[in-house]
Amino acid sequence: MKIGKTYWATVVVALIASVGVLCTKPASFPEADYDPRLTGGMATVFDLSSQSFSHPIPGLSAWDSHVHEKGDQIFEQSFVAAPAPLFSGLGPLFNNVSCISCHHNDGKGTPSFGEINSSMLMRVSIPGKDAHGGPVPVPGLGLQIQDRSILGFQPEASISVSYQDSLVRYPDGSTVLLHVPRYAITQPYVALPADLLCSPRMAPPVFGMGLLERVPAEEILAHADPDDVDHDDIKGHPNYVYDPVSGAQVIGRFGLKANVGHLLTQVASAFQQDMGITNSVFPQENSTLQGDGLHDDPELPDSLLNAVKFYVETLAVPARRNVTDAQVKAGEQYFQQIGCAKCHLPTLYTAVDVRFPALSNQRIHPYTDLLLHDMGPALADDRPDYQASGQEWRTAPLWGIGLFPKTNGTPYYLHDGRARSLEEAILWHGGEAATSKNRFMQLSSAQRQAVISFLQSL
Amino acid sequence: MGSLSIRFVSLMIGFAVCAFTLSGCKKDEENHIINQPALEQQVLDDFVHVVAIPQYAALHAHADSLQQTVNAFMQSPSDLLLQEARNRWRLLRQTWEQCEGFLLGPVEDDEYDPRMDTWPVDYVQMDSLLASNVPLTLQTVQQLDLALRGFHPVEYLLWGKDGNKTAADFTDRQKQYLAALVADLEQNTAQLYQSWISEGGNFAATVIQAGQGSTRYLSRLEAFQAITGAVAGICDEVGNGKIAEPFTRRDSLITESPFSHNSMQDFKNNIIGAQQVYLGDYAGTDGKGLTDLVTLHNVALDNQIRQQFTRAIQSLQQVTLPFEQAIYLQRTQLSRAMEALADLENTLSGDLQNYLQQYVKD
Numbered sequence: 177m178k179i180g181k182t183y184w185a186t187v188v189v190a191l192i193a194s195v196g197v198l199c200t201k202p203a204s205f206p207e208a209d210y211d212p213r214l215t216g217g218m219a220t221v222f223d224l225s226s227q228s229f230s231h232p233i234p235g236l237s238a239w240d241s242h243v244h245e246k247g248d249q250i251f252e253q254s255f256v257a258a259p260a261p262l263f264s265g266l267g268p269l270f271n272n273v274s275c276i277s278c279h280h281n282d283g284k285g286t287p288s289f290g291e292i293n294s295s296m297l298m299r300v301s302i303p304g305k306d307a308h309g310g311p312v313p314v315p316g317l318g319l320q321i322q323d324r325s326i327l328g329f330q331p332e333a334s335i336s337v338s339y340q341d342s343l344v345r346y347p348d349g350s351t352v353l354l355h356v357p358r359y360a361i362t363q364p365y366v367a368l369p370a371d372l373l374c375s376p377r378m379a380p381p382v383f384g385m386g387l388l389e390r391v392p393a394e395e396i397l398a399h400a401d402p403d404d405v406d407h408d409d410i411k412g413h414p415n416y417v418y419d420p421v422s423g424a425q426v427i428g429r430f431g432l433k434a435n436v437g438h439l440l441t442q443v444a445s446a447f448q449q450d451m452g453i454t455n456s457v458f459p460q461e462n463s464t465l466q467g468d469g470l471h472d473d474p475e476l477p478d479s480l481l482n483a484v485k486f487y488v489e490t491l492a493v494p495a496r497r498n499v500t501d502a503q504v505k506a507g508e509q510y511f512q513q514i515g516c517a518k519c520h521l522p523t524l525y526t527a528v529d530v531r532f533p534a535l536s537n538q539r540i541h542p543y544t545d546l547l548l549h550d551m552g553p554a555l556a557d558d559r560p561d562y563q564a565s566g567q568e569w570r571t572a573p574l575w576g577i578g579l580f581p582k583t584n585g586t587p588y589y590l591h592d593g594r595a596r597s598l599e600e601a602i603l604w605h606g607g608e609a610a611t612s613k614n615r616f617m618q619l620s621s622a623q624r625q626a627v628i629s630f631l632q633s634l
Numbered sequence: 635m636g637s638l639s640i641r642f643v644s645l646m647i648g649f650a651v652c653a654f655t656l657s658g659c660k661k662d663e664e665n666h667i668i669n670q671p672a673l674e675q676q677v678l679d680d681f682v683h684v685v686a687i688p689q690y691a692a693l694h695a696h697a698d699s700l701q702q703t704v705n706a707f708m709q710s711p712s713d714l715l716l717q718e719a720r721n722r723w724r725l726l727r728q729t730w731e732q733c734e735g736f737l738l739g740p741v742e743d744d745e746y747d748p749r750m751d752t753w754p755v756d757y758v759q760m761d762s763l764l765a766s767n768v769p770l771t772l773q774t775v776q777q778l779d780l781a782l783r784g785f786h787p788v789e790y791l792l793w794g795k796d797g798n799k800t801a802a803d804f805t806d807r808q809k810q811y812l813a814a815l816v817a818d819l820e821q822n823t824a825q826l827y828q829s830w831i832s833e834g835g836n837f838a839a840t841v842i843q844a845g846q847g848s849t850r851y852l853s854r855l856e857a858f859q860a861i862t863g864a865v866a867g868i869c870d871e872v873g874n875g876k877i878a879e880p881f882t883r884r885d886s887l888i889t890e891s892p893f894s895h896n897s898m899q900d901f902k903n904n905i906i907g908a909q910q911v912y913l914g915d916y917a918g919t920d921g922k923g924l925t926d927l928v929t930l931h932n933v934a935l936d937n938q939i940r941q942q943f944t945r946a947i948q949s950l951q952q953v954t955l956p957f958e959q960a961i962y963l964q965r966t967q968l969s970r971a972m973e974a975l976a977d978l979e980n981t982l983s984g985d986l987q988n989y990l991q992q993y994v995k996d
Contacts, residue, residue, distance in 0.1 A: 224856060225863040226742055249875065254748065254781045256756035261887050263754070266779075273779055277748065292777060293745060326779075327762045581850060582860075585743025 210539065215575045215634070216387055216493030217526075217538030226582045228494040229282040229383040233534040236490060247487025250480050251275040251282075255451055257326040258470055265475025268329040268461070268468045269322035270452040271297045275484070278379035278450070282491060283576070283583035285379035287593030289323075289335045289359070296592065297321070297450065298335050298361070299375040301559060308418030308425070310435075310562050311373075316366030316465055320449050329466050333364040337376075339594075344603050346617050352603060357594050366465070373566075375557035377432055378593040381576060385430070386489035386535045388542060388573070389439050390526035393427045399521060399545045410518050410608045412547035415570070417562045420457055429546055432591045433561040434570035443485045447476055455481045490532070493540070494576050498633045507630025510623055514615035519571045519608070521545045543574035543634065552606020555590070567607060578632035598631050599624070673926060674854045674994060675842075680914045680921030681736075681861060682830075682838045688916055689733050689907075690827040696726040697816075697823040704816045708809055711801040720792050724896060726819075727785060731900045735907025738864045739837045740829035748780050750822050753890055755790050756781035763811070770810040772817045786891065788815045793893035845996050855994040862924065862990060865908045866982035869946070872901050873975030877957075881968055886958040897957035902950045905975070909943045928986070931993050935985055942978040949974040 214220045219233040232244045254273045255266040271294070272278050278285045278295035285295020298321045301311035313319050317332050325331045339355045346352075359376055361368060393414075402413040415428030419437040421444075426437035436442045444457035452462055454473040461467050498504050511517055520543040529536040548568040558566035569591060577598070580587035588596060595601035605613040616624065700722040707715040730751065733741070741747060759782055768774060775783060791812045793799055804812075828834030840850045844857035851857040876897075880888050890897045910916050914923020928936040949971040953960045960968055 223859075223863070225860040226738060227863055227867065245874065249879065254752045254779075256754075256781050257759045257762075260756065260758050273781065274748075277745070277780075280745075281742070293748070293780065324779075327759055327766060327768070585740070 212499045212541075213495040213497075214539075215496055215541045216384055217540050218534040219384070219387055219492045219538060219540075220495045221492040222495045224494070224497060224579060224582065226281055228579050229381060229491065229576060229583055231492045233386070233490050233492045233532070235534050240486075240490070243483050243486050244490050246480075247483035247485070250484050251279075251487055255453060258468060258472055258475060265453040265472070267322075267324075267326040267452040268466055269325050269332060269463045271320075271322055271324060271450045273451065275382075275446065275451075279382050280379075281583040282383055283381045283580060284588075285593070286584065286586070287337065287357075287378055287588050289337045289376070294323070295379045296335075297377055298323075298359070299377060299559065299561075301373050302369055303371055303373065309416075310418055311560065314369060314372060317364075318449075318462060318464070320462070321361065322449075322452065322462060325466075330365050331363075332366075332463070333368075334362045335376075336360050336362065346621075348621060350621060352599060354600055354603060355594050355596060357592060373557075373559035375433075375559040375561075376592040378588065378591060380432065380572075382488045383491040384493040384540075384542065384573070384575060385439055385442075385491065386532065387493065387526055387538060387540050388429055388544075388546065389489065390529055390535050390538075391429075391524050391540075391546065392527045395524060396427060396429075396546050400547055408515075408518065409611055410515070410549070412519065412545055412549055412571075412608075413563065414546070415548055415561075415563045428562065428564075428570075431561075432569060432572075433564040434546060434548060435561045435564065439489055440482075440485045443488065444481060447481065447484075457481075492534075493542075494579055496541075496633050497578070498629075501629070501633070503626045503629045504633045505630075506623070507626035507628070507633075510616075510619060510627050511630055514619070514627075515612035516616075516627075517543075518612075519545055519547070519549055520574055521571075541575060541634075544571040547571060549609065550607035551609060554606050555604055557591075574631065574634050576634065578634045598628050602627075670927075670930060670993075671854075671996060673922065673930070674858075674996065676922045677914060677924060677927055678842055678844060678854065678857055680923065681911065682841050684914060684919050684921030685911055685916045685923075686736060686841075687827075687830050687838060688919075689729060689910075690823070690830055692917070693726070693729045693733055694820075694823040694827045696722065696729050697820045700726050701816045701820045704813055707801070708813055711804060711809070713801045716792070716799075716801045720894065723785075723788060723792055724894070724899070727891070727896060727900060728903050730785070731903035732907030732910065734904050735868050735909070736861065736864045736911050737867065738860050739840070740835060741826060744829070746822060746826050750784040750819060751786070752780040752784055753786045754781075754888060754892075755786045757790075757795075760787060760790065764805070764807045770807060770814050772814050772821070775811070775814040775818050783815060783818055785819070786893075788812065788819065789891055789893045789896075791815070795893065797893055797895065853994075854996045855990060858924070858927075858990045858994055859987065861911060862982060862986055865911050866979050866986075868904050868908050869975050869979040869982060872904050873972045873979060876901060876904075877968060877972055877975075880957070880961050881965070881972070884961060886961060889957050889961075892958055895956035895958060898950065898953055898960070901957075901971075902947060905943065905946050905950065905978075909947070912939065912943065924986070927994070928989060932989060935981075935989060939978075939981055939986065942974070942981055946971070946974040946978045 221231040223231060236244060253263050255263045257266050258264040266273055277293050287296060288294040289296045299319060300314045300317055300321055301319055302314055304312045306312050311319060321332045323331050323333060323335055337357050337359050339357055342354045342356045344352045344354055396414055400413050402411050404411050415434035416425050417428040417435050417437050419426045419441055421438055421441050428434035428437055430436040430442045444455050447453040447455050448458035449462050453476050454461060455476040456474050456478050459474045522541050522543055524540055524542060526535060526538045548564045548570055550567045551569050556567040560566050589601035590604060595604055602616055703719045703722050707719055791808055830837045832838060840848050841857055844851035845853040876890055880886060890900050912924050914921035925936055952967045953964050955964055
């Protein structure tokens, strides 16, 4: 009797214990146990020099490293006019001669319209939608103004920018001057239509693209709130764009308005539109009126196109710095509290991809939701792009933003580089971000500095 | 008594030995603690004032002297002056390639490298430019694409496609283009020098004030990492890019200085430039360099780095033919050079960076 009772009691206790263990085990890895420095998960590198955006993801095979290296060379190569024995096919119309000339150190450009090596471009269109729902090209100019040409051809136009100051006053009395840009298109090759729509763009950074491409569409959609069901004034919806590679409508991820779905399309269109180098995805020269008269298209071999796509796909993300610093940690809390993190989502997960372990199933911190948000009239380009309205932009990823002074010397922020500091960039926010911006302005000077310090740690 | 006194004496000796040992240890440690930050600062100061600024000054002086020779050649073309211009171009290249041992700061931020050193040259456009009636002045040249400006279009004009051009071969348009290109180089090198000195852009202060107000380098460690990254970067570029690409493809069209056959010199000068940064020495001035920091805690690592620099430079010297021929005829020597460069690069970006991470605490 006695033995029996003890026996059953033991069994029951053991059962309860084992059930308890089984239940709690899957949730046993607390948030705090993740290393907050690992911005790109396994695809993170520790370098805070000017080359911090230029490292391959860890664990590439010898062959993959070779392809990455090849892509790196082509990314840096200045192309020349056809016919030439090597790197042929530049222009006849173009914006720049190499990838690296705009994407400085694999990072971003500078607001340099009119300069010889400008890392800016002007997208143009006329109102309406094309057969796929995208913007309608301007007759004679297409969807982008190529403001340079090889000898014997005429650039489509010259573009210049001038700035006016605009004073912003904090509740505590301190002030900041914002730089308000005005763009002028002069010497157009064809008469500009009266209803011309323009969108100036500065080259964005190109690292971490392989991770962003692997964030599942469901994960992006899970954060969308197009009807503002939660009444926080922040909506967020995905862009859906036509992808010429797959011939299908796909969710947009790349480009400042999420107007490109796949990396290959992004790279191929940059070659064709920005450099005038035709390829298998875009086999026509970028100008309908000024062809090069050569029957050499596509000018770029697929092997090189794919190597450059592979290169940006396998560029790692730099690790965060100073994550234990008290001011940085405080800034991170304010960033959450005032609502920045609602769109600049700290954490996303990538899908499983057995081809690239370092990109597969990673917990990453890009600080973007990859969704479109209304940013208000001050930042608007008033040029719709697929589902993106003239006031909407894709939430810019913030990873690596603290390293821009290293990679670029003097850093500039936002889609056209109008902000000369992180503080100016915050103050430009409007629309769905107006509430957060106002809360930022209510913070004390020390608290605002903490937010900036947090951003500098990214 | 006797045994007591012996015990006392041995006790005293024991104390003395202990005290001596302790003071010995303490002194040594104090030396490190007191001197290391000062040495770190000295290394940064000397990088700026012994290595970087004097080299940019020399670069500008060489560009200036090339311009003078080209102007003289414009006035009265002769084969003698042409040869003199070629010699001065080589001197300018030597300094530039050594400056590439530290591609950081303005040279990188403001794209001096692509503005001066884009290759291969764009023959097609150069020929159509020369055949056109576009005026060839400094202003128009500065509006040209990068592949039409800098050292290599100058090289193409001075040597000709086959390297055997004479003064009589020069057309008026070629002379004008040459003069404008050289004026452009002179201006770029002047601006690059200005961007470092305190009377100009003062990038010197950005480096020297690392960890003490520098907006770019928040600690001395960051500055050392940037310098080491640049030094390792050029070793990688020479081994894995400049040599490996033409070597692997067996293609002499993609070499760096094909008209003057100066490519092997270019490579060697790149590594000498990197070595000068590591040692903190330039033009006979013996400054403090990374080497002095490394010997503080790891003499073996310093020896290894010095030997690997020497071996890399020697292995490049083993290639006796011009690079354009060596990629077909001296492949063994080139393989060895690439191996030596890879070893050096691995040590610099591995062991040296780890060393700095471990020992530079500011």
